[in-house]
Amino acid sequence: MSNDLSMLDADAAKEQKLMYGDDHDLDQNYPNRPKNLHKTLPFHCLFTELFNPLLDATKARKPVGARRRQGPSGHSTTSPQEAKRNIIERFVANWRKQVGNDFYPAIRLIIPDKDRDRAMYGLKEKAIAKILIKVTKINKDSEDAKSMINWKLPSRLDRASSSAGDFAGRCFEVLSRRPLKTGVGDMTIAEVNSTLDQLSQVGGEDQQTSIFKRFYRRMNPEELTWLIRIILRQMKIGATEKTILDIWHPDAEVLFNISSNLRRVCWELYDPDLRLDGDNTGITLMQCFQPQLANFQNKVGSFEKMVARLKPTLEDNTFWIEEKLDGERIQLHMVEDHDAPGGKLFGFWSRKAKDYAYLYGKHLEGEHAGALTRFIQEAFGSNVRNIILDGEMITWDMDIDHIVGFGTLKTAAISEKENRNGTNTGQRPLFRVFDCLYLNDKLLTPYTLRDRRNALKSAVKGVHRRLEIHPYIEANNANEIEPQLRKVVAEASEGLVLKNPRSMYRLNDRNDDWVKVKPEYMDEFGESLDCVVVGGYFGSGHRGGVHSSFLCGLLVNKHAVEGDPDFEKVHSFFKVGGGFSRDDYAAIRGRTEDKWKDWDQKRPPHLIELGGHTENRQHERPDQWIRPSESVVLECKAASVEASDKFRMNITLRFPRFKQLRTDKKWADALSISEFMELKAAAEQEQDQRNKAFNIEQSRRKRPRTTKKPLVVAGSGNISAPYAGPRTKLFQGLEFFIMTDQTSPVKRTKSDLEDMVKANGGKIVQRDSDGNNLVVVADKRLVKVSSLEKRGTISIVKPIWISDCIQQASLDTNAIPYVLPFEPNRHMFYLRDDDLEELEANVDPNGDSYTRDLNDVDELRDMLGRMPSKDENAFNRDEFISQLGSHAHSLKELQNYIFTNMRVYFSQCEKPGWDMSVRIASNRIEFGGGRITDARLGATHVVVPDDGASLKHEKNMDITGLARLVGLAWIERCWLEGTRVDEERFQWG
Template sequence: MDSDEIMPGPASNLDEDLDEKYPNRPHNHAPTLPFHELYLKLFDNLSQIKKKPAVSAPARRKAGPNAGHASSNPFELRHDVISRFISRWRKEVGDDIYPAFRLILPDKDRDRPMYGMKEKVIGKMLVKIMKINKESEDGYNLLNWKLPGQSAATRMAGDFAGRCHDVLSKRPMRTEPGDMSIEEVNDKLDKLSAASKEEEQTHIMAEFYRRMNPDELTWLIRMILRQMKVGATERTFFNVWHPDAESLYSISSSLRRVCWELHDPNIRLEAEDRGIGLMQCFQPQLAQFQMHSFDKMILRMRPTEDDPVFWIEEKMDGERLQLHMAPDESIQGGRRFAFWSRKAKEYTYLYGKGIYDENGALTRHLKDAFVDGVQSVILDGEMITWDPEQDAMVPFGTLKTAALAEQRNPFSNGPRPLFRIFDILHLNGRDLTKYTLRDRRNALQKTIRPIHRRFEILPYEEATTAAEIETCLRRVVAQASEGLVLKNPRAQYRLNERHDDWMKVKPEYMTEFGESLDVVVIGGYYGQGHRGGNLASFLCGLRVDDNHSSQGGNPEKFWSFCKVGGGFTAADYQEVRHHTDGKWQKWDPKKPPTHFIELAGGDAQYEKPDMWIKPSESIVLCVKASSISVSDEFRMGLTLRFPRFKKVRKDKNWKTSLSVQEFLDLKSNVEKEQREKEFQVDNSRKQKRVKRAVKKPLNIAGYDDREIVQYAGPSGHIFDELNFFIMTDASAPEKRSKGELEQLVKANGGKVFQTNTAASDTICIADRRTVKVASLQKHGDINLIKPAWVLDCVKQNEKDAGISDYLLPFEPRHMFFTMEDRDDEIKVNVDRFSDSYARDTNVDELKEILNNMAKDEQTNHTLDSRTSQRIENLIQNKINAGYTAPCGWLFRRFTFFFFANDASTEENDSSFNTDDMRLQLARNTARFGGANIATSLKSSDVTHVIINPEILSSEDVASLRESLAARPGTKLPYLVSVAWVEESWTNGTLLDEERFNVPR
């Protein structure tokens, strides 16, 4: 007897396994229908319904009884088309409709792997199969399918399948429908998804080309791309197939189960089959989109007088995952794990199937993560990347890399996966989805033993008002988080549904970032679908100013910075086209326009556009964003998260757009202000609604109508007949908001304007370098005064009550920027130790003056104060002009305290005795770089505390943090690694301290 008759083949084994897993699965009594029946009897008919306008009821009545009985409701028409196809299948083929459904709904078929083929790969294959010249019109249209083509192809730009149909129709192998059956197509697609080489895939595609006409092949390409758009959703197909089909798909994510277990529409799911199950991927609950106001969002969660509470959770920037754990004695450790994403993609291979799985980036750390008695569990949460060195979350996009690194070295100190759990849905055989969120969270707390920075429960805050949402949002955005999720603690878990019980609040809806970002369009990308054939998103750049351009560089040069495609209306696109029509040029990778535009990646040309435009011929767009993130894809090295178009800046050109340095300054200022600003929902780009006329309160330019600033301080006539332009808030000697400063000036007789040109002799007030401040400083024709002068004037006149009001003369400490010809007259108002002749000195200033005296005696007055100040101004002007700072200038104005491994007393003597050679070298470097070295951590002027984290223990670091946090009335200094000093010195510039934060 032949061995083949004894040993069953792979297909037989598969069928036996499926019969065992699905004992009641249906079997067809006849071969499947021809493949072309799908588009002739189903897809084409559904597409025609989408194109037909609905007939109104009066029109049907007017047509009379002889007009026929067919429904004109599009929903009913779609239902009838699908129902006829299913009825025909049952009659001619059988009850197993799975072969057809996996082609009709390819994006719901989780049993067939992804093909690894996108439009570009398929286009190259078709060019090769049909032997088309790449330089010909058809070759160009296939390989550049987003770009407008000639003739009929122009109308299908952005529609790859339509572009393919146009090319295939000119050179078909057959014009009549082919003879391939649905079953045969499925077999070929299985082989196509399993093929690992492009040659194998090309061979299979060539067979499809030989045996299908252009219509069939076009629909096949849509199936491969999983972009069907047949005019009916999966919900419609499910509802026609079986009343419980959608519910079963929600709890299983299995199209196969929907087709096989629900083949009889008269047999309904039992109650015990309607819940989620272990090792069975379900469709999770999703958060509803944000509404126009926080108050409306709260009302939608149905609070009651007895229970008005809602929960606020952080919305993390990671990947939504569900974790299943079930007992399994066949695996070492007795527990089996499985992980699935929101779209039912399995990640068990990445995070581990067992506690002792060597490839488990997470599970190998979960031996003690569950309390005794927990046998099975399903958890819902977010997998994020955590950097232990920074003790902070890493932005989205690095998760898989971190997981693979963790597999290779599970105990490294590099970025690692961290699973944060926010829900429990199954516990020891019991489905918890019908319990309230409050009950589920109680069960979660009693089930999990958190593993620090590996496996944690996401905390939440209870709230009852909209103001609490704003407070939380401000905090999480300051921590570079994605936003918030509001949850109703009284609600059940709703599978595969967006509901008001969960509502997200994301920062891209907020007006938090900066003043305005005016960027220049330097490139364009063609869109898809209804945007096909037109530039739908734009590459925007920042002007390379003198500080960043090489010697002899082109002043019209721009660095790539961000892509903007959201927020445009049809009118906005029309306006962009109006201003740029005829000025676009095709991007040639072999001859990039580096004289005007510089991309990231060098020859790799990251984010290269389809078209480019000279900056001098382009337009300026005003955009907003939620935050800034690091990115290697753009030449700037930074980019915007969720950028949104606001408007075209017709009043600006490339010369007045945002420069690299101005953006860096703006970024620095925004980071300082994030904890002080309030948020408001920005509805400027939302669809406008007709509202009743309501009398609005009068708004004064420069004031926020959300904040009423009340000043209860002294009032008088100090600033009578003086005009002020206040550009920033005050950070020293005390914090005052911009509104408070304006009220203070008005209370003392001054006038406030929102521009320095509104009145003559305007006094400009600034305490940090914003875009407006930098612009005035660049012109150099006006002094910029710190808010400290305003505060000093008010305080001095308060002390001298009864004496006629008088203004204090300007002192060097009052000047943010001083014109060169005014420098000497300002310095004569203080002595050589900076003691004021006209103002009372407080205790802190007196200490500083005495300290200056001691330093002056030690140096024998080598340089008097005027000479020193002149040198400082000279060097600062050179730096502003783009010159490199001298070595001894890098750490000027900073005061460092070097915390040695034996510095538990928080004091270091002048000899700085320590065995840490690295810290000693850094201290010497800092002194050479102009830093002041503090001998006590108690000193109020310490700006940086420098430590060597390799020497100090975590307990020492924690103790040091507590000491810093307890400092009364002073700004917290940075706690940074010694590497900050070393790398800043090596790079010749001050690096961002946040990158060198010492982990907790």
Template sequence: MADDSEMRDAAAVEEEEMQYGHGPMTEEDLDEKYPNRPHNHSRTLPFHDLFLTLFNPLNENKKKPTGPITARKKQGPHGPANLSPNEVRRSILERFISRWRKEVGNDIYPAFRLIVPEKDRDRGMYGLKEKTIGKLLVRVMKIDKNSEDGYNLLNWKLPGVKSSSAMAGDFAGRCYEVISKRPMRTTVGSLTIGEVNEMLDRLSTAQKEENQLPIFEEFYKRMNAEEMMWLIRMILRQMKVGATEKTIFDIWHPDAENLFNVSSSLRRVCWELYDPQIRLEGVDKGINLMQCFQPQLAAFQMHSMEKMVARMNPTEDDPVFWIEEKLDGERMQLHMIEDESMPGGRRFGFWSRKAKDYTYLYGNGFQDENAALTRHIKTAFDDGVRNIILDGEMITWDPEQDAMVPFGTLKTAALSEQRNPFSTGNRPMYRIFDCLYLNDRNLTNYTLRDRRRALEKSINSIHRRLENHAYTEATSAAEIEPLLRQVVAESSEGLVLKNPRSVYRLNERNDDWMKVKPEYMTEFGESLDCVVVGGYYGSGKRGGKLSSFLCGLRVDKNQIQQGANPMKTYSFFKVGGGFSAADYAEIRHRTDGKWVEWDPKKPPSEYIELAGGNRQIERPDCWIKPDDSVVISVKAASVYPSEDFKMDVTLRFPRFKKLRTDKDWTQALSISEFNQLKERAEQERKDKSFKMDDNRRKRPSTRKRRQLTVAGNDEVLTTPYAGPETKVFDGLAFFVITEALKPVKKSKAELEQLIKANGGHILQSEKDPKTICIAERKLVKVASIIKRGERNLINPSWIFDCIKQNERDNGRSTFLLPYEPDHVFFATAEDRGVFEQNVDAYGDSYARDTTAEELERVLQAMPKMEHGYDSEVLLEQVFGDGALDEMPGWMFHGLAVGFMDVGDHNSEELEGTANSSVLAAKRIVVFTGGVVTDAMSDSHFTHVVVRGRQGAESVRPILARNFGRGKKLPRIVSVDWLHDSWREKTRLDEESKFSALVECGVLLINLAEYVPV
């Protein structure tokens, strides 16, 4: 090679050692792992050359009109030539790479780390976002954060004070504006690309703001404003220089993109493909075990679902496409190989879509004590699976709610699972949708249908730990929308359509996989801010809680009749999707105690007007006055006519976006304001179709809807309770505040069902003093009632006990049990001590039957009496001295008997006469007062049972080692000695009746001769 290490100058070697010597791998490690890697013969280029000769020219070219030929002239070796923007782009890149090879060497990795920083997986994340960098720069430049420039840096998304409109929303550009007013350098600095890499390595390991500050100060002293601007873009990994990595890789080497796709390693691309004449062959072109690859991605949806289905090339013979739920987690690939050095014989690797190694979190083997996943999936792989690569999504699962929770909680759940693998809290769960490698065979060139068959034969689902992701087969576009409506209602992300005839394409977005999400409107602005006027109780996991809301539009003042209520609203839409658990909690907190049950006979028409007049279409379960309510922002797919709402129109696919705590009901959308928006949108629609808001903020799903159950104040059971039905609660009203945790777990909705089935009436407030309040957890509402101290709170166990007691009379009686201390969650001051009168001193109920478990608890609570005597002494006194020894049932009392060399005497499934005899002998010992032991101690080992001469010979050295000289040695006996003693109903002399061994000529000899002196 022309750039052999002997030809390198000292500065190049020093810079290379500096650049690679401080990372996780030393120079020697790198040489060992990449023995053929290139070495540069000279120092790297100055940092400013990157933007002067590469980034700025590429950006200038990007601004030129697109077309086959531009008017731009370039002086070539054979005179001027017209070049297209694409040709100019390639020319700029080729010049830079050619110059690097000539002036520096073949190792372009230091430059590529800065040119495509988002592809550099070797340097850790900096932990820096725009806000933090802004704070660091304010401190470095010592400017007031409340000054004009301080405000512009810390509020970069807002229109800047005297800031260029071109820099609005461009943080790096905003930094350039501020730094250029107070630069430490007016000309470019002297930092090289290698030195910048070394400083960025230090920045990525510093993490804390205080440790990163001195590094930023050094950058500020040694760079001008333009250099700092490009440096910040590299840190944020937001380059946008007018050339994709595909173009850059293509110019570097024909196989560069392919190698990056299968390895996710920029370092390998630079070091293994530095010679364009050497091409990849065979295995290097495909995915490999324990080597992270770039996964296939789903294309963005089109306006027409019919068009999307057509793009998947259905045929008459095979028109099928697959529909999967789009999961809200982190894309994760799992690699598993056989490894005899690992406990359990299997080794695992986990990588994210961005090639981050998560093996430390999810586990490297079945016995990994820090594994959040692998120790729970020991039976997941079929016996024939030697190695495998799976593609799927790591999501967070809530076992209590049996539902998926937001992506942002995934790492927290995994860390919690590491600390406590048997907790009932959130846990990571792996959903698999593809199998790409199986038993040394690359499956990426097989069809999705074939890969799925391989997956199903290779993997055994582990419930709520590792599962194959479900899909639905469809043949027409009409089948998509019902499923889309369902997942939107369940607060899911959307759908993915897949072509089962397609192969797997690394790092590509194509028509084989396509996302389907609700098309959210942009013509009405970012969102609609409407006031909540009604609430609907949920079912299943949301039972007893408000899970969806009726929103209304304010009636304008000029439309309200004189003397009428100024807070009148018209019903507009109902929304239940997009809320997180925190959103529900915040709404409850702000509206607690302000909700009123809807009375159909006296509807609150002065505040809310529904559609249908007396029919009260879309009637809520409860309502709230606008001035007591909250304003929420909602996005929707479109507006369409509807007779279900007073506005005669409603929103299609409405989805909650956020709670507007900065607005009250007077600032919510009014009827006239909405009509103006609608008219403007209809005018715009004449010129163009709806635009999809691709940059909409993703609100993760917290839960999935379960089967509907009875809730609210409906007296008719739509889902009948399948248990006892009595009249025990006839005439009683209940307010169920929480679910039941014991003696059985039931949701709030299930408790309400149970009460109704037994004659009770359900309310949603405790205003009536006769209402029985049921609670078992100290929630916000419960704490509020306790604080007032006016009402008793009763445990759900009282409901179960009342029903069970009345079942004895076939449900005909209405005998209501008095409250016992265990029935009361909270008692008022005047009732404290009253309920103890309903049980005896030990807690045994006077009014109801006691269960076996309760009786055991009562007995355990009773004080234990001290007898003050020895049971054996008492027996000797009763039967006489030595009488016990003559009793057959007491013959082996005080003996500790060990069974050695007589078969598996611990097994309950013994086969054969010999083993059965041993098992019977063991039972004889236990039945007659002895102890069967495996302990070899001088204090708890009196007899050894062996079988034959060989058994006796083999046991002697063992006993000799465990019993020192002068210690009492155990007696060696046969199994027959035990049986003969039982038959004769007395303990026989060991020597005279040692039949099996005496016949063989083996005597009970002194074992002391075997004990070493």
């Protein structure tokens, strides 16, 4: 198709300008890009011709076998996979015919989660619900408004509503009762893209509401529903981006993996007959790519089986053990550029293709030197002209010389960006490199990991606590994994990654060459615990409207009788949502139906005490609750026990998993607090005797200081007046644990601060406690302060808050004295992630308090100087949640992923009907992502008849190694449940 603008009709030319503005820059970067000859399709065509047909094909749930097979009437039938491909192929062909070869406007709406050109909208479900309430002018106290805000709960208007857990579906129910348009709207795909671009660039709710009003006027409820799914980037249309890209062009997936750029995929590969050559299929400098990922190891079994999946050979059985870091995956590109300050140009991209050069730096010197580049002039060898490194960006605390949580990374980077003098204290970003993919114009991905590591060592010298090569341990035996796992867990790390040193680097692939090993695979807390259910949480998606997870607790006094204050009283202990099958949910529902009550936050049940233990601080609050005497007992198992203030016990289970419903036990037989503490003590004693201590308190131990901290003498030198009783009641009811002197903006000793508190009605304590009225104060990161931070149970306040409260009280002479709400930047020395959202509500977007008067002009100047650029430094909550969400195992909820990574061997058997049963089961395995193998060696599962007939037939069958011997019923049950169920119930041998 010619790109001559003279061939475009008037509507097409108008749309080109609407979507792309001035074409001059685009024509320079993409001189051969296609231009559509006609106007883009109406937006409703996306769901009438693509989304809805794909969902219908998914719901058909036909077994997958041969592409074409004979139906009952003799006619050929189509498999679901082929049916879906046909739907996509028809849509693409129709687009080429009616619009042109520029598919980019459509594909960025079809797979919006892969669109890197459009910024995040800053909108999640509740924010969209509030906007729709304004747009439709619904009373915010109406049932419709409440049903959108509380979208996970069953609708009060229709308790049987299928939209519970489906926010877009709930919006459709509400919008369909008050549509402005009943027929389809007239917005084109180009217009929708242009309007979404505007939505991604505005920041205030008023502007967002104005844009939604525009959509509401021009779309019917179904169109708005799909628009909401696009904004949330939660499509679930029954086809993966791999399928869609492959149908657009055979090389589309390859180009996307090396560029992370849908625009480039659509504009360079618009002709299916033009293929990429070998030089264009590898990563390139200063072009973001999709990195290799480590495989999950759920239900994998022993460490021996994990090692076996790393493909050892007789000549080389080594594997590498690396610590799994709690940071953000980052790729670093560096090229020589004599025009750049310092002679080098840098690029930084995240796994989601977010450009972080603005934060970590583009140059070694000058205004574009960032939080990392200004300190790594000596990081590379003198002969390195260009390089691409793969690694993890973490936060390192120099005061305790240890890694700290991922949530502090961006704050540390912003702070370090302004650290012109390179102060060797506080928190800073540290780039840990574990792979080298490109060096001096040479692509290294086809080489083995061992060779790439050798290249890395020769090219990177590193800079201490700025850019370092991540260490690894070379191992030959699975027994070497557990000691390393215990070591990293004791240091509060995430776990390990096992790597095959003989493997190549595979872009955008999650395979067995890299394997995650997390503490959940350790059988530490081996005892199964029988606990009573006291709360339920509604799920989303296919579990919408029903309980998908449960709150379990420990009985306070199981011997208490009715009329006793402790009768039926329970302390919350853990939340469990994994391991349940459909039958398990049905059994629990059958035994507890009509016994659940909605949780009232203002009047919580006295029988159940949650974390926080007040009306306003009800951590892990369930959607519904149930009396213990009317509830059930669940047997659960966990990896370990860890400290947590989210539960009333102040400890909880780590990675709890449901094992079975204890129908043989009454509620009073469930575990009590005293019984659990005895059980825990016995488990810890047994571990000590085996010299495998895995104490839950190890994460709280004080880390020895590696360097001696210089003595700092604080104080203004003034003699404090003796304490003469309270002068005000400002701090009455509060307890203060003051840990250090004040260092800024003025110096005060710890004693001075205590006198100020006592003079205003506060109480001084000398240790932290679980009280809700405790204020912990510190201004220096001493060892004891760092230890408290590491526990992460309480936020720490700077001493300036005390003086701010006193000064504000003196200004408001006509008002009752009140303590100021905490301000995140000014008042917090250490801020827990769980408290961040609450404290951010105390200040406006620029950090100005809603309640505290500014002290002077200097403070106003400081506040204005800290104001971040809108695009550079603003915290994007939705992007953060999206990153967390990328670690979720959401694919396992799809039926075509349930058998991923399985290699199945079907036993030979002459039992009547066995061959037909094997054919059906094979189809299900392949549809679910598994593979059928003709050899037992290398199989992960060996399937035999449920009566074990083939065991007699194959007396010498070797089922050692990876293989698990299961009955055919296990595959059938997995298929019915839509998830991989516990194998032990169906296992032979």
